[in-house]
Amino acid sequence: MLPEIVKGFIILACIFIPLERILFLHKQKIFRLGWATDATYFFTGHFIGRSGAIVVTVILSLMTNLLNPELQSKVASQPVWLQLAEAVIVSDMAYYIAHRLLHEVPWLWQFHAVHHSIEHMDWLAAVRVHPCEQIFTQICKIMPLYWLGFTKESLVVYAVYSAAIAFLIHSNMKLKFGILKWFVATPQFHHWHHSKIPQIPNKNFAVQLPLLDLLFGTIYMPAQKMPHQYGISDSIPAGYIGQIFFPFSRRMKNAR
Ligand SMILES: [Zn+2]
Ligand SMILES: [Zn+2]
Numbered sequence: 001m002l003p004e005i006v007k008g009f010i011i012l013a014c015i016f017i018p019l020e021r022i023l024f025l026h027k028q029k030i031f032r033l034g035w036a037t038d039a040t041y042f043f044t045g046h047f048i049g050r051s052g053a054i055v056v057t058v059i060l061s062l063m064t065n066l067l068n069p070e071l072q073s074k075v076a077s078q079p080v081w082l083q084l085a086e087a088v089i090v091s092d093m094a095y096y097i098a099h100r101l102l103h104e105v106p107w108l109w110q111f112h113a114v115h116h117s118i119e120h121m122d123w124l125a126a127v128r129v130h131p132c133e134q135i136f137t138q139i140c141k142i143m144p145l146y147w148l149g150f151t152k153e154s155l156v157v158y159a160v161y162s163a164a165i166a167f168l169i170h171s172n173m174k175l176k177f178g179i180l181k182w183f184v185a186t187p188q189f190h191h192w193h194h195s196k197i198p199q200i201p202n203k204n205f206a207v208q209l210p211l212l213d214l215l216f217g218t219i220y221m222p223a224q225k226m227p228h229q230y231g232i233s234d235s236i237p238a239g240y241i242g243q244i245f246f247p248f249s250r251r252m253k254n255a256r
Helices: 004-022 035-062 069-076 080-104 106-116 123-127 132-149 152-170 177-184 187-194 211-216 242-256
Strands: none
Touching: 004 035, 004 123, 035 132, 069 080, 069 132, 069 152, 080 106, 080 152, 080 211, 106 132, 106 242, 123 152, 132 152, 132 177, 152 187, 187 211
16 A cells, blocks of 8 residues: 555646646646655655644643633634634744745745745645755744644644645646635745746745735735746755755855
């Protein structure tokens, strides 16, 4: 029997590869540059994600006096669809702040630069995230959800929704969401965040709710244009191991 993670990879590939062939935004190969590196991130990220959830559980178990059981039971008594909507708002607000820090604090940027080194956007590009960044953003996103007391059922629905959106926004697809584009993140929204035009990556910091960027004045989503070049001017190693060590080697170089 195939392990769950391999099954997940096959299912996602079977969904996104045909869709990206039919609805492609840019003409590109399936096995584009960096594909094997990103496939490695897919498998390692699964285990790193689990350890992030354990870290959150441990932190919360040490902070039980900060929990509010009355608030938690009110949150948990709501229908799942309402909890999902609230979880998206709360976690994306937290992610928005964490993501701005990743761009604005120089040593945090060294980790986030790995994600921005993607030069060909597709569904698999979503998983190119340095493990330290993955744990940091996961803690920022999940802590408030656990603290507020969302039910296990709604957290599972949220986890599926959030993973689906992450793959969708990186996918090489031309999609029109109409008015929904303010409430559901799309490739039209997130691709600009990966644009190689220097000032534009400092726009569109949310990953689920573009409305947040509209509220905070960081939105960039022109109706008729899409970026043609992705990536950053820094040179980042192409392989998985090189990318894992990149932020540390850069810090050592700067310290000399
Ligand atoms: Zn970013
Ligand atoms: Zn991205």
